[in-house]
Amino acid sequence: MDTIKIIQGDITKASVDAIVNAANSQMLGGGGVDGAIHRAAGPDLLEACKKIKPKMEGIRCPVGEARITPAGNLTAKYVIHAVGPRYSFDKNPENLLASAYQNSLDLAVSHGCVSIAFPAISCGVYGYPLQNAAKIAVSVCKRPEYKALIIYFYLFSQEIAAIWMDEMDNTKNIQKDRL
Ligand code: AR6
Numbered sequence: 001m002d003t004i005k006i007i008q009g010d011i012t013k014a015s016v017d018a019i020v021n022a023a024n025s026q027m028l029g030g031g032g033v034d035g036a037i038h039r040a041a042g043p044d045l046l047e048a049c050k051k052i053k054p055k056m057e058g059i060r061c062p063v064g065e066a067r068i069t070p071a072g073n074l075t076a077k078y079v080i081h082a083v084g085p086r087y088s089f090d091k092n093p094e095n096l097l098a099s100a101y102q103n104s105l106d107l108a109v110s111h112g113c114v115s116i117a118f119p120a121i122s123c124g125v126y127g128y129p130l131q132n133a134a135k136i137a138v139s140v141c142k143r144p145e146y147k148a149l150i151i152y153f154y155l156f157s158q159e160i161a162a163i164w165m166d167e168m169d170n171t172k173n174i175q176k177d178r179l
Pocket of ligand 1: 010022023030031032035037122123124127154156
């Protein structure tokens with residue numbers, strides 16, 4: 001039985017083992033949900049990010065990958081920093097968005113997390129079309145290897161929460177049709 005819950009609200013308030021941040025490759029903070037998470041977590045989070053060794057000049061986390069750090073003042077144990085694609089800039093944004101979700105979930109599992117909260121990665125300044133992003137996010141989270149996790153989506157607006165709910169309903173119906 002997979003557990004995926006949709007919440008309309010601020011992800012910094014999530015009571016989970018791991019909060020996923022929609023970060024950029026430098027991992028030194030930014031606007032949107034990244035800014036909110038750093039503000040709520042306090043300066044220890046930035047210090048933890050700086051300790052991640054860059055793969056190349058300034059790039060701590062390439063697009064489509066994820067890195068894990070302690071969570072500073074947040075109640076979560078970890079922040080998982082996932083870098084989604086810039087929709088109109090990166091090639092193969094679908095694969096990159098799916099792998100950002102997959103790598104985050106894999107880190108949560110390998111660190112013994114039971115629960116994880118995601119924002120809508122790439123759906124703000126990175127410009128990913130919401131319906132397409134919802135389809136990818138829900139389908140990766142429903143993979144059997146993540147069945148043991150309790151997965152929350154914290155979605156900031158009513159509009160985006162409704163799109164995610166529709167996608168959850170669609171996939172339920174698809175599964176029923178196949179029975
Ligand atoms: N809780 C939940 N969702 C939020 C919150 C919050 N507190 N604040 C914003 N959102 P974005 P991206 C939603 O732009 O598109 C940053 O500067 C927001 O409404 O935060 O992946 C990074 O440093 C939207 O639906 O992330 C990167 O440079 C979603 O979170 C870049 O933005 C994601 O929007 C990453 O862009």
